[in-house]
Amino acid sequence: MTHFHFHDPYQPLDSPVHRLDPRVKLVLALGFILTATLLPAGAWLSYALMGAAAWIGAHLSGLGIRRVLRRSMLALPFVLAALPVVFTAPGPSWLTFPLGPWLVSVRGEGVIRFLSVLLKSWLSLQIAVILVGTTAFPDLLMAMRAIGVPRFLVMTFGLMWRYLFLLVDEAIRMLRAREARSVAPEIPGRRVGGTLAWRARVTGRMVGTLFLRTLERGERIYMAMVARGYDGEVRMLSMPSLSYRDLAPLIGGLLFLLGALLLGWMF
Amino acid sequence: MLPLIEAEGLVYVYPDGHPALQGVSLRIYRGEKIALVGPNGAGKSTLLLVLGGLLRPTAGILRVEGEDIGNGDPRRLRAKAGLVFQDPDDQLFSPTVFDDVAFGPIYQGLSEQEVRERVDQALEAVGMTWAASRVSHHLSVGEKKRVAIATVLALRPELMLLDEPTAGLDPRGRRELIRLLRGLPQTMLVATHDMRLVAELFPRVIVMDQGRIVADGPSHEILRDEALLEAHGLEPP
Numbered sequence: 001m002t003h004f005h006f007h008d009p010y011q012p013l014d015s016p017v018h019r020l021d022p023r024v025k026l027v028l029a030l031g032f033i034l035t036a037t038l039l040p041a042g043a044w045l046s047y048a049l050m051g052a053a054a055w056i057g058a059h060l061s062g063l064g065i066r067r068v069l070r071r072s073m074l075a076l077p078f079v080l081a082a083l084p085v086v087f088t089a090p091g092p093s094w095l096t097f098p099l100g101p102w103l104v105s106v107r108g109e110g111v112i113r114f115l116s117v118l119l120k121s122w123l124s125l126q127i128a129v130i131l132v133g134t135t136a137f138p139d140l141l142m143a144m145r146a147i148g149v150p151r152f153l154v155m156t157f158g159l160m161w162r163y164l165f166l167l168v169d170e171a172i173r174m175l176r177a178r179e180a181r182s183v184a185p186e187i188p189g190r191r192v193g194g195t196l197a198w199r200a201r202v203t204g205r206m207v208g209t210l211f212l213r214t215l216e217r218g219e220r221i222y223m224a225m226v227a228r229g230y231d232g233e234v235r236m237l238s239m240p241s242l243s244y245r246d247l248a249p250l251i252g253g254l255l256f257l258l259g260a261l262l263l264g265w266m267f
Numbered sequence: 268m269l270p271l272i273e274a275e276g277l278v279y280v281y282p283d284g285h286p287a288l289q290g291v292s293l294r295i296y297r298g299e300k301i302a303l304v305g306p307n308g309a310g311k312s313t314l315l316l317v318l319g320g321l322l323r324p325t326a327g328i329l330r331v332e333g334e335d336i337g338n339g340d341p342r343r344l345r346a347k348a349g350l351v352f353q354d355p356d357d358q359l360f361s362p363t364v365f366d367d368v369a370f371g372p373i374y375q376g377l378s379e380q381e382v383r384e385r386v387d388q389a390l391e392a393v394g395m396t397w398a399a400s401r402v403s404h405h406l407s408v409g410e411k412k413r414v415a416i417a418t419v420l421a422l423r424p425e426l427m428l429l430d431e432p433t434a435g436l437d438p439r440g441r442r443e444l445i446r447l448l449r450g451l452p453q454t455m456l457v458a459t460h461d462m463r464l465v466a467e468l469f470p471r472v473i474v475m476d477q478g479r480i481v482a483d484g485p486s487h488e489i490l491r492d493e494a495l496l497e498a499h500g501l502e503p504p
Contacts (some may be wrong), residue, residue: 008312136402138362138366224352227319228419229422
């Protein structure tokens with residue numbers, strides 16, 4: 001049976017960051033991202049402070065600064081969406097050059113804004129990488145519940161996570177079955193593989209089959225839930241209470257973020 | 268003695284008009300271990316779903332300890348009968364093994380203390396205590412099957428309904444599962460194609476074909492009746 005090890009970002013290590021209560025980690029990570037978002041453009045000192053905090057976290061977690069940076073790069077291309085601000089921001093222009101029939105000016109204010117967006121996104125991604133790298137998904141679900149994410153949504157996330165792997169397994173098996181029947185020409189020069197339209201139809205049917213299988217599985221899962229008493233309401237066990245040991249990092253972290261925010265707006 | 272479950276002329280027609288059960292009558296007494304055999308499409312899984320209270324029979328009488336519940340609340344049946352599905356990936360839908368085994372007890376309205384006890388006992392019974400905090404995706408098929416059985420054991424059912432428990436298992440996994448099933452005290456109705464399993468574990472066999480029960484009796488007699496087995500697409504062990 002195929003068993004695809006879908007890339008689980010969680011690294012089961014033992015570190016102070018891993019041991020931290022998942023609720024504290026989630027609140028701090030969300031707080032970090034919120035702070036990064038609220039900081040004004042060009043607050044370099046605050047960015048540096050937050051970057052230092054992220055790197056200390058990466059180091060303490062055992063994930064390593066390099067791995068965190070590499071993984072956080074993955075989502076960076078989306079920042080390009082902010083590139084037009086370089087040309088559209090108000091203020092004096094640094095450089096003007098012709099682009100076809102237009103004159104384009106690079107504006108100082110725009111460059112600062114763009115770099116700020118870039119840094120802020122990158123910092124946020126680093127914290128997200130550290131969060132999912134040090135917190136097992138079930139713990140993350142528990143933390144979401146704790147901060148008031150609706151239970152139904154938490155259950156949906158849980159099911160999605162549980163069956164994502166299975167869906168990938170199934171898709172890989174189908175692709176493999178197609179590979180097994182896709183051959184090289186027996187006579188050199190004979191065209192194989194059919195027309196593009198034909199191949200598109202095959203792919204379309206595969207996607208349809210996958211969808212039908214998913215639907216059927218969904219029904220069976222629902223049956224399995226009903227068989228054990230599921231009545232449409234999401235019930236879960238209560239969560240362990242937060243220990244005092246976890247309160248210090250929580251309060252410390254939030255104060256630090258508040259400090260970085262104030263610093264960013266004052267200077 | 269009153270049968271634990273008694274069915275008379277059970278009919279089940281799927282919404283698309285396909286008749287899966289066409290008049291099934293049987294009695295299951297407490298403590299019995301019964302194998303349910305028959306070719307694919309014979310209606311074995313449908314019968315398990317009806318007896319497990321998941322499908323409401325289109326016609327026929329269903330009694331639990333003498334009480335007619337044919338038109339009553341199917342949840343009465345669900346409380347008595349625990350269903351283990353063929354594909355453990357359908358049965359294990361929670362983030363962790365613990366959550367999956369705890370699911371039933373939580374919905375039974377037990378206190379947190381009791382839920383934890385039930386989970387501990389059920390995982391202990393199937394030898395999977397070590398996996399409580401694991402994600403079920405990373406378990407082997409045999410381990411998943413055992414956890415799937417634990418999710419039902421935690422409900423403390425009187426009747427266990429199992430669909431193809433040995434399907435997809437390697438020889439060692441199969442042996443371990445047989446040992447586990449042998450050790451469980453519950454009344455059992457097990458749908459299977461594994462005739463060696465039947466010979467080894469079940470004193471009574473019910474043969475189904477085309478939505479009907481075609482034979483019901485002691486295994487040592489039915490498993491020797493080659494003509495009967497062959498007529499219904501089965502093989503002697």
